[in-house]
Amino acid sequence: MFNKILIANRGEIAVRIIRACKEMGIKSVAVYSEADRYALHTRLADGAICIGPAKATESYLNISSLISAIEVIDAEAVHPGYGFLAESHAFAEVCEKCGIKFIGPTSEVMRLMGNKIQAKKEAEKVRIPVLPWSNRGLSDEKDAIEVSKKIGFPVLIKAASGGGGRGMKLVHTQASLANAFNMAKMESLSAFGDGEVFIERYCELPRHIEIQIVADEHGNVIHLGERECSIQRRHQKIIEESPSPVVDERLRDRMGEAAIKLAKAIGYTNVGTVEFLMDRERNFYFMEMNTRIQVEHPVTEMVTGIDLVKEQIRIATGERLNIRQKDVRFKGHCIECRVNAEDPKTFVPSPGRIKELCLPGGPGVRVDTAIYCNYTIPSYYDNLIAKVIVHADTRIDAIHRMIRALDEFHIEGVKTNIPLLVRILKDHDFIAGNIDIDFLSRFS
Amino acid sequence: MFNKILIANRGEIAVRIIRACKEMGIKSVAVYSEADRYALHTRLADGAICIGPAKATESYLNISSLISAIEVIDAEAVHPGYGFLAESHAFAEVCEKCGIKFIGPTSEVMRLMGNKIQAKKEAEKVRIPVLPWSNRGLSDEKDAIEVSKKIGFPVLIKAASGGGGRGMKLVHTQASLANAFNMAKMESLSAFGDGEVFIERYCELPRHIEIQIVADEHGNVIHLGERECSIQRRHQKIIEESPSPVVDERLRDRMGEAAIKLAKAIGYTNVGTVEFLMDRERNFYFMEMNTRIQVEHPVTEMVTGIDLVKEQIRIATGERLNIRQKDVRFKGHCIECRVNAEDPKTFVPSPGRIKELCLPGGPGVRVDTAIYCNYTIPSYYDNLIAKVIVHADTRIDAIHRMIRALDEFHIEGVKTNIPLLVRILKDHDFIAGNIDIDFLSRFS
């Protein structure tokens, strides 16, 4: 087991990792920017080291600062969390070269899955369904028009290095294709430093359903079921749950097997998520793979009883999985709501000092957060301030419990999206499980 | 189902009951004394009504105030919580007469079990083991000496209406018996208005192990396993856990069956706890029955997945149990620590304003509390300020998780017993499960 781990992140996920380390008897060292001197992760870790100024590019995204910090504090491993450098194969590669264990898959696998075109090709190789697509990166408009005609409109233009909806364009007619194609290329180049795009068929009103996998370094891979993450705002998930209202045991097995097949084919190690789109006929199509812990990982932890962050650390030390697929049990229903510091109507971020705080508690409620009363939320980073996670026997019980928990969540000094979350939870379609990724854009 | 419930209590248990009501769609009305105007239970309930001044005898213990409150707010039922009037058969009887549903057993059963002599007799009737005892209340010293000789020293003198160790005396020799007997009678009279005492054999270094039972109003009774509550200070439990390190499935079944037998014999309804002493050979002896929800009920909730407060309410509406004994599953290990506002060395209560507060969170941690940052803990009531409850796969994992959680519990403005709790959790004997009710008195 590791003696000391550096946590290359901040906020609730850094706190989450510190908690796992403490319970495992591993020393944790936090890194912080000058803006995070009084942040909870800085306070809770066994040690903390300032790595740069507030701006993320000069601190949490600064690879040489992080490596240097790891070296001076003499940590054996680094946990990247999610966001920041969590999917940077460059960072993982530097760690590998410096003899630091990066808690995640290899840099090679990260590079492969980081490119959506490569990832789709890998999925096709093992016959996982994908939406009809261009099968390659597209160089010019003509090429794009030819391909789109074959696929059939509407089509979606996507960035090869994409994520978070940037560089993505929906095109309904041939007339608007050329324009959209060039815009997507430009956006993609400026966002990811890579202008490569591809085209795939647009799926109407799909659900976003993902499979959690866990793979050790000895070739054992299991899946921990699905998470339904269709409630999104501009490609940012805000409510996640497990099980999905539309996935039964058989479908779960099929999706899980597909995810495992892909993971095995590419030599995946550590935890990861295979994302699928699902159409109204419950056909699922591989979308991409996230090579890190997800924001919504607690949803899976609550229904399976498996601590994913501890699994990550154990796997990284070379341990074998001690759970077999047939031992995985799914119990009850779990929902997670992401509480953001933002105006619930305009979605303008709302950083500032928290003057009053009362977090929800009691049975079946878990809160993962890095805020506290009198803490000032800095304006430099993400506006996720807390994840409220509830577990109950059934989906409707979980919904009632979540409404109760959000009702208790009392915060003064910053605005949050809690009123929006509560309205969604009370919505007739949401309660009936009639959701898709455009649910929120229709929601008034 | 009830439309509206009045909660005749304060603090964390009132909050706990409000949470259950909210999740069940029942309106909850809090009562508060003038000292509790800004208390969390007052804030969280759907309604709140002031019932008197700070002093408990004039507010939370004032039966006519409570009944009047129930009448004016038009509640159908009252939940007494624990403490205050929770075991007052007089209050339950007034409720019955006024047509208010008291959420608990009948006043008759409460009266019966409230008298330790009667309770022991009931247990003997159904052949549940009890320690050798006087078999009746004792009138004078001579009587006491005769009985003690038969039982054999050391003996314990106990109050018939006792609780919390008051009126209890340990006597090693005949010489000191008369004196102790008279003191016990006096103490007992002043504490409970009833001077009746009895004598039983003293059990050396026993464990306190109790069985949770759930009984509907149609004669169905199940048990939900045991709680080990041996870590006590002056008969006040401070750490509880389930399962007990010494109770295996067979012993659990036997103890559970004994508890069910007693409950059925006396016509018990709603949730209740049968307390046993266990000697070093793992023989168990009936001690008494608590006719209410216990402080430590979350321990059972976490290992069984059953919400005891919701069960209480459902049973009170006349519903049948929807769980059968064979469906009860025990999963993992749960520990509860009671965090008290007191000096960890002198145990002097430490009320006051909470200036800084950061409660533990994350996976497997539940906090039941009524405190918040900037809240002033009044000096009139109990000094229990939070229950930290953790669940994990094994006992040792639960201990590590609890240490981690208490380490995160940051509070400024009042002193707490957290340092003592952490020392106990790290104690070699505690970790080995070598505990008994005198553990803490030996602990330096």
Place this chain on the structure above:
Amino acid sequence: MELKYIRSIYRFLRDTDIEEIEIEGKEGRIRIKRALSQGQVVSAVEEKKAVEREEEPEQRESRGKNIKVITSPMVGTFYRAPSPEAPPFVEIGSVVKQGQVLCIIEAMKIMNEVESEYGGRVVSILVENGQPVEYGEPLFHIEVGAG
């Protein structure tokens, strides 16, 4: 500015609850900020409640004149008359003696008479007939000595 002067200001401050003071000189400007009791550093919710419950205009006004508040000694139902047919014990403007019955609070089917602690004139009745009242809830304002 002499230290002596600052010292003298501070000596004055020490025995007060003044948290912040600004002085400007030449007879212009002064700003004093007091730290009021801990109860006032309370949450917005508390403040809101405090406003709702305690800062009612009638009460605030009552501080000016010699006006006393009669509060409910118990939880119950407020009745202005001994029976539905009978006239109310008092009306606004009634002059009452100390010990005179002002109303009835019914609790557990028992009628509890509430007597005036003061002699004076009833200037306001704060609760409607037949309404529930909580412990300590203001019922009447009496202008002491008036009438």
Place this chain on the structure above:
Amino acid sequence: MELKYIRSIYRFLRDTDIEEIEIEGKEGRIRIKRALSQGQVVSAVEEKKAVEREEEPEQRESRGKNIKVITSPMVGTFYRAPSPEAPPFVEIGSVVKQGQVLCIIEAMKIMNEVESEYGGRVVSILVENGQPVEYGEPLFHIEVGAG
């Protein structure tokens, strides 16, 4: 404004609960802010850290004279000399020019020279040779213009 005057004000403040003071002079303006018990909105942890990290005596003192602090531009290991055998770049009392190398911070096997932003005299060296430093950590005090 003479240091002596500031010192006297500071000595006076030390024994009070004054948290903030503003003085303007020519007999105008004074502002005093006291730290009353519940006014301590800052967490104890923050205060502790603030004391530990920022209120070091050297630094506090440095405010009086024209003393500047050189901080570490990166995380790494602090070296006073270019190699173990070589003499240190500077010692206490050394007079340095702007742009002169003061030390090396090793990060990822790369030796990064830290240059003085000021000309003056080295009055203190705050880190031991070979010790890890974090971003922004004070390394040297330079008395500007001195020497």
